[in-house]
Amino acid sequence: MDDPILHTSSTFNPQVIAAIQERAELGRYMIRGFGAFRNVPRLDDLVFLTASMTRLPLEGYREKCDTRTVLGTRFAKRPMELEIPITVAGMSFGALSKNAKVALGQAATWLGTSTTTGDGGMLPAERDASAKLVYQCLPSRYGFNPKDLKKADAIEIVIGQGAKPGGGGLLMGQKVNAVVAGMRTLPEGVDQRSPSRHPDWIGPDDLRIKIEELREATDWEIPIYIKMGATRVKDDVKLAVKAGADVIVLDGMEGGTAATQSIFQEHSGIPTLPALVQAVEALKEIGVYGEVQLVISGGIRSGPDVAKALALGADAVSIGTSALIAMGCNKPVYIEDYQALGTEPYHCHHCHTGRCPVGITTQDEDLMARLPIEEASTHVANYLQSMVMEAQSLARSCGKSSVHNLEREDLVALTLEASAMAKLPLAGTDFILGQS
Amino acid sequence: MTESLILSPPTLDCTGLTTREINQQLKKLAAAGADTVDLLNPQGRHNLAVAIEAPLKVRIRGPVGYYCGGLSEGVDIEVDGPCGWSVGENLMAGRILVKGNASACAAASAHGGTVCILGSAGPRAGISLKGGTLIVQGNVGHSSAFMMQAGTFIICGDAGHSLGDSLYDGTIYVGGEIASLGADAQLAPMTDEDNALLEQQLSPYGLATQDYAFKKIVCAKQLYHFKAQDFSKFKDAY
Ligand code: SF4
Numbered sequence: 001m002d003d004p005i006l007h008t009s010s011t012f013n014p015q016v017i018a019a020i021q022e023r024a025e026l027g028r029y030m031i032r033g034f035g036a037f038r039n040v041p042r043l044d045d046l047v048f049l050t051a052s053m054t055r056l057p058l059e060g061y062r063e064k065c066d067t068r069t070v071l072g073t074r075f076a077k078r079p080m081e082l083e084i085p086i087t088v089a090g091m092s093f094g095a096l097s098k099n100a101k102v103a104l105g106q107a108a109t110w111l112g113t114s115t116t117t118g119d120g121g122m123l124p125a126e127r128d129a130s131a132k133l134v135y136q137c138l139p140s141r142y143g144f145n146p147k148d149l150k151k152a153d154a155i156e157i158v159i160g161q162g163a164k165p166g167g168g169g170l171l172m173g174q175k176v177n178a179v180v181a182g183m184r185t186l187p188e189g190v191d192q193r194s195p196s197r198h199p200d201w202i203g204p205d206d207l208r209i210k211i212e213e214l215r216e217a218t219d220w221e222i223p224i225y226i227k228m229g230a231t232r233v234k235d236d237v238k239l240a241v242k243a244g245a246d247v248i249v250l251d252g253m254e255g256g257t258a259a260t261q262s263i264f265q266e267h268s269g270i271p272t273l274p275a276l277v278q279a280v281e282a283l284k285e286i287g288v289y290g291e292v293q294l295v296i297s298g299g300i301r302s303g304p305d306v307a308k309a310l311a312l313g314a315d316a317v318s319i320g321t322s323a324l325i326a327m328g329c330n331k332p333v334y335i336e337d338y339q340a341l342g343t344e345p346y347h348c349h350h351c352h353t354g355r356c357p358v359g360i361t362t363q364d365e366d367l368m369a370r371l372p373i374e375e376a377s378t379h380v381a382n383y384l385q386s387m388v389m390e391a392q393s394l395a396r397s398c399g400k401s402s403v404h405n406l407e408r409e410d411l412v413a414l415t416l417e418a419s420a421m422a423k424l425p426l427a428g429t430d431f432i433l434g435q436s
Numbered sequence: 437m438t439e440s441l442i443l444s445p446p447t448l449d450c451t452g453l454t455t456r457e458i459n460q461q462l463k464k465l466a467a468a469g470a471d472t473v474d475l476l477n478p479q480g481r482h483n484l485a486v487a488i489e490a491p492l493k494v495r496i497r498g499p500v501g502y503y504c505g506g507l508s509e510g511v512d513i514e515v516d517g518p519c520g521w522s523v524g525e526n527l528m529a530g531r532i533l534v535k536g537n538a539s540a541c542a543a544a545s546a547h548g549g550t551v552c553i554l555g556s557a558g559p560r561a562g563i564s565l566k567g568g569t570l571i572v573q574g575n576v577g578h579s580s581a582f583m584m585q586a587g588t589f590i591i592c593g594d595a596g597h598s599l600g601d602s603l604y605d606g607t608i609y610v611g612g613e614i615a616s617l618g619a620d621a622q623l624a625p626m627t628d629e630d631n632a633l634l635e636q637q638l639s640p641y642g643l644a645t646q647d648y649a650f651k652k653i654v655c656a657k658q659l660y661h662f663k664a665q666d667f668s669k670f671k672d673a674y
Binding site: 028031140141144145146147149150172173184185186187189190191193195199200201206209210212213214216217218219220 | 455456459460482483486487489501502503506507508509521522525526528541544545547560563564566567582583585586602604605659660661662
């Protein structure tokens with residue numbers, strides 16, 4: 001007999017069935033690492049109208065294309081001056097191994113850009129490795145220390161992140177070893193649930209005073225960023241500017257995390273593409289575009305992503321997951337260890353387990369030894385460099401002598417969704433969905 | 437500002453100065469090794485004596501706003517009046533004595549030192565406390581000691597609803613009534629060590645342990661780990 005034709009329900013597909021049965025065992029929501037798995041309209045859905053007869057390209061290999069980026073020019077005496085428009089996002093020591101944190105710092109330093117601490121304080125080795133370090137002020141305040149604050153090159157007040165806007169962080173007990181517990185003042189081995197609200201202020205009016213406190217503590221020297229997960233972007237951006245931010249960091253729903261409830265990753269926040277467009281509009285509406293800088297993150301993977309984000313109006317992008325992938329996350333090595341976690345290379349999202357097969361998201365000494373700092377730093381630096389070159393190539397082909405001169409005019413949309421979200425014409429037409 | 441504003445013994449009149457000028461002046465005095473400074477006419481201003489890293493004694497003659505003494509290490513502040521939100525926020529070491537009432541979030545996320553409120557404190561007192569000691573002679577509002585992680589929190593009066601919700605560790609003592617305990621907070625028996633500690637902490641402020649019937653609250657540790665089938669507990673707690 002022929003093989004039977006198998007029917008698959010779209011409503012109860014194999015993933016849904018497995019998820020129901022897993023929760024039937026667990027009696028709670030599921031927790032995982034990585035960002036949204038679902039497909040969303042993204043920067044991939046835009047293409048550049050590079051130079052031809054109407055525009056003149058720059059020579060791809062020779063002519064200068066500036067990448068210098070300055071963040072925090074509004075109030076700080078010492079803005080953040082970067083060589084490239086790509087920064088490394090906040091990821092905690094605790095979620096990440098020490099080697100991973102140091103490698104990110106070193107790679108950022110080599111490229112003349114900044115890296116960021118995370119939920120768990122500033123690691124001395126990370127400060128040493130990073131020429132420019134952004135110090136996060138998170139709701140948990142784990143390890144927050146005025147001495148470290150004074151060593152920072154910028155402060156990032158974290159309101160939320162794209163993977164879990166409105167939700168607090170999680171660090172499962174297997175990663176809360178003696179060192180991590182000590183830095184966070186927590187009982188060793190506890191399943192740590194970070195708060196989702198700051199302890200010392202509630203709304204934007206209080207935040208204004210909080211920002212003044214941080215500026216007083218740092219003598220108004222360094223910029224203050226406000227990082228948010230993208231939800232009600234227009235209002236949130238305006239309120240953050242009113243509260244006194246120098247820089248807005250906006251994280252779309254593709255943004256990653258080491259652990260959160262999977263429902264947040266899939267069902268909350270808006271994608272990076274529309275978030276970016278709305279943030280730029282908000283800044284323009286209140287007349288601070290250019291004065292308050294915008295950093296966009298969440299699923300940035302390539303030079304084209306960088307170039308498109310800048311063309312849509314961002315001053316810089318920030319990367320997290322893709323930097324970890326550059327250093328070996330999901331690489332097809334130690335395959336049996338991926339299998340022991342119930343996964344395979346290219347499918348791993350098991351950062352929450354603390355058993356990272358490639359030594360990135362773990363506190364286990366043996367696993368961490370699989371991530372030599374020099375090699376990891378080189379890979380991240382190479383990857384950053386390649387993205388910068390790609391973005392420059394696209395900028396030159398559009399005739400721009402700086403990546404910051406890319407503009408909306410250089411882009412069109414390939415899909416109706418992207419046309420509506422980016423408010424750009426559908427390729428080859430004058431049609432903008434929702435506007436025309 | 438002009439040097440003429442610094443009299444001997446050091447007195448700083450806040451009138452006409454920006455907060456930045458006041459704090460710069462305090463930092464200068466601290467660096468010069470001054471041991472006491474009187475701050476006059478604070479007028480409820482926010483962010484006074486922030487991030488002072490010296491044993492400088494700052495006597496503030498009047499009410500202050502938010503974040504008084506925040507992010508400091510080793511400072512000795514006295515507030516002759518009430519204070520706004522988050523007094524002693526993220527204090528690392530030193531002492532802050534408030535002679536009036538405190539608003540919300542007193543000693544939020546303090547890591548060390550002592551914050552003592554001789555009046556009452558508003559909601560979320562001792563939120564996220566990470567060490568040190570918070571003493572409130574009067575009452576505290578709801579959600580006090582929320583997510584407390586370490587340290588000692590002594591409330592001589594009554595505590596509002598949800599005291600110690602989701603705390604990880606540390607010890608809370610309450611001399612009066614408790615409206616309700618939060619998730620994972622539980623009463624524990626008082627021991628001789630507890631009484632000795634209360635005596636030692638309270639006597640410098642002229643407070644007598646025996647005037648209060650102290651109860652002790654600690655973490656029940658039922659939420660330390662995600663578990664299956666703790667139906668009601670986890671639904672309410674997360
Ligand atoms: S390989 Fe490591 S870092 Fe990458 S998803 Fe798996 S556990 Fe996380």
